[in-house]
Structure formats: C-alpha cells, structure tokens
Amino acid sequence: GQNIDQPTEMTATEGAIVQINCTYQTSGFNGLFWYQQHAGEAPTFLSYNVLDGLEEKGRFSSFLSRSKGYSYLLLKELQMKDSASYLCADMDSNYQLIWGAGTKLIIKP
Amino acid sequence: ETGVTQTPRHLVMGMTNKKSLKCEQHLGHNAMYWYKQSAKKPLELMFVYSLEERVENNSVPSRFSPECPNSSHLFLHLHTLQPEDSALYLCASSQEGLMGHINEQFFGPGTRLTVL
Numbered sequence: 001g002q003n004i005d006q007p008t009e010m011t012a013t014e015g016a017i018v019q020i021n022c023t024y025q026t027s028g029f030n031g032l033f034w035y036q037q038h039a040g041e042a043p044t045f046l047s048y049n050v051l052d053g054l055e056e057k058g059r060f061s062s063f064l065s066r067s068k069g070y071s072y073l074l075l076k077e078l079q080m081k082d083s084a085s086y087l088c089a090d091m092d093s094n095y096q097l098i099w100g101a102g103t104k105l106i107i108k109p
Numbered sequence: 110e111t112g113v114t115q116t117p118r119h120l121v122m123g124m125t126n127k128k129s130l131k132c133e134q135h136l137g138h139n140a141m142y143w144y145k146q147s148a149k150k151p152l153e154l155m156f157v158y159s160l161e162e163r164v165e166n167n168s169v170p171s172r173f174s175p176e177c178p179n180s181s182h183l184f185l186h187l188h189t190l191q192p193e194d195s196a197l198y199l200c201a202s203s204q205e206g207l208m209g210h211i212n213e214q215f216f217g218p219g220t221r222l223t224v225l
Contacts (some may be wrong), residue, residue: 042219
C-alpha cells in the first residue's frame, strides 16, 4: 500500500526550532521529498533524501531512515516567513510522488 | 518565479459550462503533471505526460480531459463538472530520465476552481 502520515498542524515560536515528522509506507522507494507551500502559492522544493542520514541546507535540515520509513524536516532559527504548509512526499517504484496532506506550521512572535 | 505559469488563476463555472485550464513551463522539462489539491487532503495526481505522451491517468473522471500539444504546454479541459470538483488545480513539470538527477517537480501557482 501507499500511505504518508504527517501532523496536520504545528505551532512554534519565532527563533525556536521545530521538527516536522513524516512516516511513509510504499511498495517501492526512490527518495523522500519535502516541499514548502505558502498560502495561495505553489509548492516549492526544499529537500530530497534517498540515503539514510541528515542533509543540512542552511536553516533547514532533512533526515531519513529507510528501515523505519521515517523522515523529518528540521527548521532552525524560525522566522515569521516560515509560516507555511510543509508537504512530505515519497517517490514510488514508478517514480511518481505520493504526497502527505501537509503540516501547517504556525509561527508566533 | 518558478518557471511554470498557469492561467487563469481563478475560475468560477457552472456545472454545464466548458472551460480550459492552461499551463506553460519555461524550464525545458520533458514531463508535465496535473494535480488536484483539496483542503486538508494530499495532493492527488491526475495526469502525467512524459515526452508529450500520457503515461499516467489516475482514474480521473472523463469530465476532465488533458491535452499536451508540445513539451511546454499542458491543458486541462473541463466540462459538466460537479461542485465537489472545486479545488486548486496545480500544474508541475520535471526533467525525467537523467541519471543521478533529483527530478524534483516545479509547480505553477495553480488555478482556484469553484464549481457552482
């Protein structure tokens, strides 16, 4: 089967750190993507993991554990502009993306 | 600017109308996608075109009809839609077939469709 789970909504404080988790169960795996989507805008690519471990890119990092079917997106030094939905998607054996419903992140001052 | 444009940005139509959504990508990609995004639901892949041929049709009702005249343009023709078809329709493109390439998808801003 194919299933992506991530929390519906999270709240964090400006300047803090937040971790958004994603679990997946697919019949094939060709990598895990994270996208950011601001309200009313297009999703934009953040990160891609295909091997286990942590990929760091500025304030954002993404982690993957293939054996656990688990990924997380870590956002540091949160800024108000980070308020958005964060979409987790895994690429299946047909190289198509299977998407989660997204996590709406609310940043408070 | 993501390199993928969509028109119109907003569309209101009755159930008996016929309309078309347009997508254009300026990235030189060889694959294009239509997605449906409803509130609090995962993105639903509708159609995939690779090298201008449809390679995926995820059991989409026939009232949605895609057209890909060339690698830069993608249309979604709509007719006799239902109120439950109201959603954000997103177009995306990617470059397929490159070994070692991430093949991330680049999205357009979407068309917000309301069916009355």
